[in-house]
Every structure is written in C-alpha cells, then in structure tokens.
Amino acid sequence: MQILKVQNISKVYGNKKGSKQYMALKSISFEVNEGEFIGVMGASGSGKTTLLNILGSIDKPTTGRFIMDGKDITNLNKNELARHRVKNIGFIFQDYNLLETMTLKENIILPLTLSGYKVDVIEDRLMSLTKDLGIINILNKYPYEVSGGEQQRAAACRALITNPKLILADEPTGSLDSRSGRDLLELLTFINKSYRATILMVTHDVYAASYCQKILFIRDGEIYNELYAGDDKKKFFDSIIDVMSVLGGGIK
C-alpha cells in the first residue's frame, strides 16, 4: 500500500524582497510504500533536510504537493497541520533534540500528553517501547545523565510512541560513535520490521545506507538516481559507493 506520494515539490528560499532566491528543491516526485525503509543521500547542500522538513510539515513547499495516506497534506490549515504532525510523523534528529529540563520518560511521552491521551494508555506504550529499545531502566534520568546512544534511543521512542505513519530521520547516526550508530540502525530495522514503520532516513554514511531497502540520491535539488537493495548486501554497498563517488562529497 502506498503511504506517501510526492508530486513535483519545489522549494525556493529567500522570497523576501531584496534577498537572493535559491531553489533548493526542483520538482521532486517519488512514492513510498507502507513499511519501506528508504535512505536519502546526496552531497551537502543538495536539499535532503529541506525535503525531510517539508514531508514532516516543519516547512512548506513553494510549489507541488504531497499526499500521505490518501490525504493532501499541502491543503491542511495550520491547526490541522499541527495535529497531523503530532499524530502521523515521528522525527529523529541528528542531535536528539530532547528537552534538557525533562526526564527521558517525560520527553518520550510528550507527544501523547500533548494530545491528551489517558495515563494508562501512555504507560502501556511507554513500557513496551522502552523495553524493546532497552532504556526502561533509565527513564527517570535527565538527558545529560545518559550517553548519546541512550539519548538517541529515547528520541527514537519519542518518535515512535504515537505509532506514526512515517518516521523521518535526519542523519540519526551522525553524532554517534560507530557502536551506538550500529545499535540505532539495528533498532530502526527492528522498528521497521516489527512495527511495520515506514522510514525515510537521510545519511552520509554508506554503512548506514546499506541497512535501507532503497536509496534516493539527490543532486542539486533533484532526484538523480534510485537504488534498490536486492539480496546481495555487499553489491548494494558497492553500488552506493559508486553513485556517491559520482555525486561527490560527504562520503564517510
């Protein structure tokens, strides 16, 4: 089943009078099926974050539209958009974005408390998720009291607790050491498989990308290529390196 249909999305920055205009996305179109784990790669400045922010309704496209679960999101008003974002989108950022004045538990359940869920529903979801993600024993700690990897797992729990239709991750392993990075990728794969979550993950890292089922390569605001994983992980890895070397920049 198709969960996302992106149609001719463009983004122009600098619409104010006198400021220089820059076209960060140029008529991007693609489709995502439910349960897919998709990587987004491309050189720095190619438009990856711009695309993710638009799909997460953090930002608006200049032209074009996208349809999520049959609904044209670009037609929603401000209130509908806010509700849509809390309910349907889980965002995982490179620098976790946890609130420092709240415990991990309070951070994780925030989307549910904001939406007025019942306490027992919240507790149930919190317990099963944090058990799966291995942070159930540190829920009363504050972000500064736990490691980067643990913070990112808490951020992943926060992104997942609403059972969002779409998880958007912008370089989620970018601030982690290789071990924690690998753990997070295993976790996203687990979430993808057992919760059938649909994931779009921006990454510069070929190793991280090799966890995906498909990669969208972006160059200068356009889709340059799509690569499917197939059965041979080594071949997929090599193909990603080949395309990245043509695109240039940012290979780790």
Ligand SMILES: Nc1ncnc2c1ncn2[C@@H]1O[C@H](COP(=O)(O)OP(=O)(O)OP(=O)(O)O)[C@@H](O)[C@H]1O
């Ligand atoms: N708010 C903004 N105003 C003006 N230009 C912007 C703004 N945000 C991004 N840009 C420009 O749009 C282009 C795309 O930026 P974007 O952040 O989407 O790139 P990216 O692919 O995520 O890069 P990176 O890999 O470095 O994170 C860049 O040239 C950037 O300078």
Ligand SMILES: [Mg+2]
């Ligand atoms: Mg970016």
